[in-house]
Amino acid sequence: MDQPVRELSYAEAIREAMAIALERDERVVVMGEDIGVYGGAFQVTGDLIERFGPDRIIDTPISELGGAGIAVGAAVTGLRPIFEFQFSDFATLAMEQIVNQAAKMRFMLGGSVSVPVVMRFPAGSGTGAAAQHSQSLEAWFGHVPGLKVVQPTTPEDAKGLLLAALEDPDPVMIFEHKLLYKTRGPVPEGAYTTPIGKAEIRRKGRDVTVVATGVMVSRALEAANELAAEGIEVEVIDLRTVRPIDTPAIVESVIRTHRLCIVHEAVKTLGIGAEISARIAESEAFDYLDAPIVRLGGAETPIPYNPDLEKAAVPQVPGIVAALRDLATGRR
């Protein structure tokens, strides 16, 4: 990229992407509860209402079903809406609009329309917000043909994937981990896109591959650093897109390292890790596995409110280190 690069927070990078889109494309509108004057539940929209006015930064009533429905309808009829949920957990209220309408309309109407809506979901645990405000539901949406699902983990990708989502003709669901909003990193100025459907190797390694999503990418990198001191070289793949999954990138890596671990915050059972594990077992990488595939995921429980239990319910660095060490040294 030729543009100058400076450091922004993840939230600032998303806001910048929205501002670029609002400036260059009059079809773009931002909608959601308290995203205008209040600046958004996590202050991501911030001052956009001052810069672009209430006609394009639209506060919607406290009805996710209604707000998401308006966004889907607006997308079908020519706008490029970005709809923000206050918490991804509230997606339950809008499932009809997302799953039965946005995802299906292109197919129900024989390809005569598309639904270029972008939805943003603050997701994940670690903020003490308890069971109804802490879930990781990305796999739900990854199960629906017609949707695309991304999970940016760096400020640079948060901006690039949002701009890519706006250029996509189909509905794109963006899961933003709440713990990442304040993290900082280099972000190029101006417009650019990060490709949807492409994973990224964040660290090269020869001994074991770990595929991570969301906030688990930074935990996996931390674990990799610790293990490097023991002579174990971990390859860390940031999945970035949940649907469609970048299977070739994982296959290629596993063929080199012979060992695979998948780490995500969402509940382990029937999760993304299960899907990736099955894809590797079905692929040409199967013959290169030198150990069983290991999945680390959320415990089979709603996220507890007690801070210690909340931490214990999802993978943390020491657990990732232990699992990767056992895997790399032939003890799993």
Next chain:
Amino acid sequence: MPVEVILPKVDMDMATGRISRWLVAEGSPVKKGEGLFEIETDKAAMEIEAPADGVLAAVTGREGDELPIGARVALILVEGELSDGKAAQIAPAGTAVDAAPQRVVGTVAPVTAPLLAASLPAAQERPQAASAETGLRATPLARKIARDRAIALEGLQGSGPRGRIQAADVEAALALPQAQSAGPDQKFTPEPCETAPALPSAEAIRLGIRIATAPSEALLEMLQGACVGAGLADIVLLACARALGPDASLTVIRETPEGTTGALVEQAGLAGLRHLAGSGRSGEAPARSGMTLVDASALGLADMTLPLEPGERLVLAVTAAREGMLALTLSVDPKAVTLQEAARLLHAVERALEAPFALLA
């Protein structure tokens, strides 16, 4: 298939456990869900249920022993199953006992109670092995390497959990000269040359091989620990000596910028690295005959072909154009050594250089 009974994890921090009491005697029938044994943790005693219907056999988890989580502590057999291939050898004549051990399971005629009991000690002897009765345990990669390199997995010791054979186990087996698929009878044993004439070099067979190696710090350290000045040529010497068999004597000649030294090493195949690495580094070089290794790695040559001396069956010249880039040039008397034997010798050395620690182990 026999069903394995394992020591389960019943507590969050549990890494090992102790069987306090078996509730069912070995050889007795059990029903799925019936209490099988009790384990003790810091907090409580717990009863573990039988995972299947059958007969309790091959009890290796003894009361009071500290056992790792996941360890096999017994098997549950259904009628017609033996716990180990060895037991089949005492089956009455006429039953299908000739098959390979892993084929025995389920093919033996109906088993009587005494036979079942007799099978138990055999199973107890190797509780951790990738044993025949439970099927061979090997990772997909280990199986792939074994397929590609035509080596049998049967008989390999698995270093993974519960005896699972991993890629490293197959690679270690491949690195050993005796692990060649045809076994010990392929060991390189040149016939003594009766007439022992001086061969004109045109009549000798010459074979060469170049091997690029990247010796690890640890290996170089170990070599230096064995003898000052030792190098990769000494790994070649060790591999050669092992390949030639325990009784072979080898003349070792060292060519350095300072001059030529050497020694005759009797029973070189039995010698360790330290002995071999120190051999021939001082003293006048003896006359070459029989089998000779010439270490010219200090001269910086790409390769070097030596004519055979009178009575010499083979001479292997080791050169190194630079560190880690070895060339081996073997001259053999075709009357004493076949081309195939000579090639096997070179490849044994090549494998040793690929996995030197397996040779040193």
